[in-house]
Amino acid sequence: MKAKTIIGMTLLASVGLVGCEEEIVLDKGESPLMINLSADSVRCDQRSDAQEALQITWTSGTNQGTGAAISYFFEMDVKGDNFENGIKYNIGKTDSRVISFTNKELTDTLLHYFPTIPLEQYTDFEMRVTATVADPTVPMQVSPVKEVRIAPYKWRVLNLYIIGDATPNGWDNQLATIMSSDYDNIAHFTWQGMLKKGEIKFNAQLGDWYPCYVRDNDDPTRMHYREKEEDYPDNKWVIEEAGNYLIDVNLDLLTVSFTNLDGEVPFSTLYLVGEAAPSAIKLEQSSDDSFIFIYNGALSAGNMLISSTTATSGCAGYQPLDNNGLGTTTIQLVDDIGTASKQWNIPAANKYSVTLDLRGNTLEIGNYVGYEHVWIMGSAAPGGWSWDNITEMQRNSSNPNVFTYEGYLSEGELKFPLEIDHSFGGDFILAPQANCPISENGSYVIGNQPDNKWIISEAGNYRITIDVENETISFVKL
Structure with missing residues (x-):
């Protein structure tokens, strides 16, 4: 490796240099020239880039009372290379005899001057300082060699x-x-x-x-x-x-x-049973999260439990930890729901949204919210049959169960997706019969098959209103 002479501080961090206002002490005394280190072993840490890793200081040496200025020359090399290569830095005249490296500066400096040393492993280095007195009658002084072990870091991504x-x-x-x-x-x-x-x-x-x-x-x-x-x-x-x-x-x-970390879902099929659900209502397991079960629809007034079968006894299920009605409650597993000590109470016959979370062990019963999104699709729709150009219906801000589309329709077919599923395997709002004519007071079914659609027989501007709570659909030609 060719020796390099450092002529500035770009790589060597900060060295105290003689400034125009620095007062040089003329009488250096008789102290021998010695190097001192803040640590004899340094492992650089990228996480502490800006913190000091190593400080090198040295004594002034002596000018033997001549009052002559002393210039310093710093050398550092891999141990055993006899200072033939490595760092050579002509510091010049100064009383600020300090070289300080942060973790980043020390790593960058070593990798610049010693590119073949291993990363994250210790390499032994030697350093020395030579003092030259301006008075030629005073001999040159060389400090004893000082050793230090340094492990430069390997650059890594610190945040992920x-x-x-x-x-x-x-x-x-x-x-x-x-x-x-x-x-x-x-x-x-x-x-x-x-x-x-x-x-x-x-x-x-x-x-x-x-x-x-x-x-x-x-x-x-x-x-x-x-x-x-x-x-x-x-x-x-x-x-x-x-x-x-x-x-x-x-x-x-x-x-x-x-x-x-969830493990197996405790049940793949669950039902609402009891007075509030006289004909055991199946909870739908979410296609996005198998620990979530959902029901949106009518419940009668009365008590209710969650059963692993359509039966009200002789099977495992869930009861509330405390008697409760609407809102969110903690669920408790029972081996036989026929022995349940507590039940949910539905205060009045109505439509409700029920969400069972087997991961969080909660049941939430709230006001009915059928669907968050409804889209319009078909040869009569603005985007045709393309999922990429599909048109979303506008949700009513005061009644989230009502969705409206107002705009141009071509002659052709229509149906209404309830989810974006490019395979066409998801649920749709479908016509109750094939080739169904439109009306202002229509009904619909939810599912995928049979794939019945409404027919727009006359192109023009229409207002379509879908009420997912009352399960009605209205087409009005404007």
Whole structure:
């Protein structure tokens, strides 16, 4: 390695230099020239980039009472190389005999002058200072060699974020969710929490898309570092089942694991039974989260339990922890609901929204809210049969169960999706019969088959109103 002479402070951090106002002490006394270190062993830490890692100081040496100025020359090399290469720095005249490195400055300096040394492993270095007195009658002084062990750090991503529609904050890279870092292993990150069905990847910087980590083309346990678009395909991991997950990432090994901590769902089929549901009502298991069961519809006044069968006794199920009616309550598993000591009470016959959460062990009974979104689709609709151009109906701000579309319809067919499902396998609001004519006071069915549609026989502007609580649909030509 060719020796380098440092002529400035770009790499050597801060050295006390003689300034125009610095008062040089002329009488240096008779102290021998010696180097002192703040530490004999230094492990650089990227997490403390701006903190001081090493300070080098030395005594003045002597000018033997001549009053002549002393100039200093600093050298540092790998132990055993006899200062043939490495750092050589002509400091000049100064009384501020200090070289100070932060963790970043020390790592950057060593990697510049000693590019072959190992990272995160100790290398033994030697250093010395030579003092030259301006009076030629005073001999040159060389300090005893001082040894130090230094382990420069390997640059790593220090913060890692999960992002995607499966994550708590979606695709907003300003709100990406930070993972927990392992202090003892800087490359190790973990996160535990709820993930939804959807996609996920890892960003290394909040508010930016690069750098990031994406899924390997073939092995979902492997990841790739991506600094720009052409580095690697923008593959995401897909969460197939919503749940409470532990994510474990090792950036050194470029590995990732997703562990669903929920275990098996206790029941795959559950019913509302009792006075409020005289003909056992099946709760629908959510397609997005198998721990969630939902019912939206009519309940009678009276008591109610949750059963694993259509029976009211002789089977396992759930009772409330305390007697309760509307609102959110904690559920309690019972081996035989026929022995239940408490029940839910529905105060009046009406339509309700019921949500059972087997992960959180809660049951919520509230005012009926049928659907959050209704879309319009078909050859008569503005977007035709295209999912990409589908038109969403307007939800009434004062009655969330009423949806309206007002605009142009062509001649053709219509039906109304209740979810975005490009396979056409989801639920629709369908006509009660095939080739159904439109009317101002119509009814509908919810499902997928038979695939009955309404017929628009005359093109023009229409107002369509759907009331999902009362299950009515109205077509009015404007």
